[in-house]
Amino acid sequence: MSESAFQIFVNALLANNFVLAMFLGLCPFLGVSGKLDTAFPMGVATTFVMLVASLCAYGLNLLLTAFHLEFLRLISYIVIIASSVQLVEMVLKKYSPALFRALGIYLPLITTNCAVLGVALFQTARDYDFVQSVTFSIGGGAGFTLALVLMASVRERLTLSNVPDLAQGTALSLMLAGILSLSFMGFAGLGG
């Protein structure tokens, strides 16, 4: 494992985008991407949770490996993520109640966002060191935000266009995601 931090960042952001290439975090991707105003803060909140979760997971993994308790890894990761989501929720509620209400049910649902647990699991599986883990989580979060914002902008345009009734809703979002994903494939090989 001698990937440079830059390679990891570019890979997580574009070439292996969490949402469009690795299918992580699709629930919020389809759920919150209706409006640009909520998509961006949601992305930032998720990125923050990812960063915290990644840091904690790194420390915890050292601890668990030292005591040969690897089978507890999954359970302890999930508990860490749930607590950091709680933290973000409290901060948002205090400093930006409007945003807190706009994000609604999707905020606590960050806990069950595959992207967050995915970061923790992948960095463990790939034996990333501390710097690599941090870059990976920031890159992944930025990639998630990018996908969310792109999707939201396209969907905002689409509300005014004439789409067949049948395709309205999730089917349309999935087709859009497919096209976005297709264009992101053009980044393949960028991270080396």
Added chain:
Amino acid sequence: MSTAAPQTWDEFMEGVWRQNPVFVMVLGMCPTLAVTVSAINALSMGAATLFVLVCSCGLVSLMRAVTPKEVRIAVYIVIIATFVTAVDYAIQAISLALYDALGAFIQLIVVNCIILGRAEAHASKNTPLPAMINAAGMGVGFTLGLLALGVVREVLGAGSLFGVALFGAGFQPWVIMVLPPGGFFVLGAWLLFFAWLERRKLRRAASLTEAGQHV
């Protein structure tokens, strides 16, 4: 007892068809799209999810009297994570090739919204038997959904089904189908198909009642 059987069947079929987690509720998307590059992957992922779903719903239901309301979500997640860890080690022991193919997505069963959703919406309010039957229905529905995607993607993208080549050597695989965009397209197409079915059923019902009025 005579009334119990159809009710149980109904409970089971709810998850398989009427409330199908993949096509109707659109839950648990991440594993749905990520592992369905081949039919065999889809089937094993579905089976693993089914096992976790039934076991954790049973346990959640058994413990519903002693679970304090405030910490119930945390309790559910720990229960689910326990079973997922068991499945993870089991698959690793049975087939290393399968374990490599599914990758981190076995562990990501923990955050599959279907399981937490079932635990919260159904298992926490019912006795173990109905809870497990309902969970089994959901699990089977999920597996069928995965299979529907996996079959289409494998046939189009690799020209084979369950690893058996279907077409001659002259077949040019539609590679995009096994790549990420294909997952989105195939699921979107299935949703369109079901929306069309639903629309046709409504139209038929409407034309039938209309005809009835004329007579």
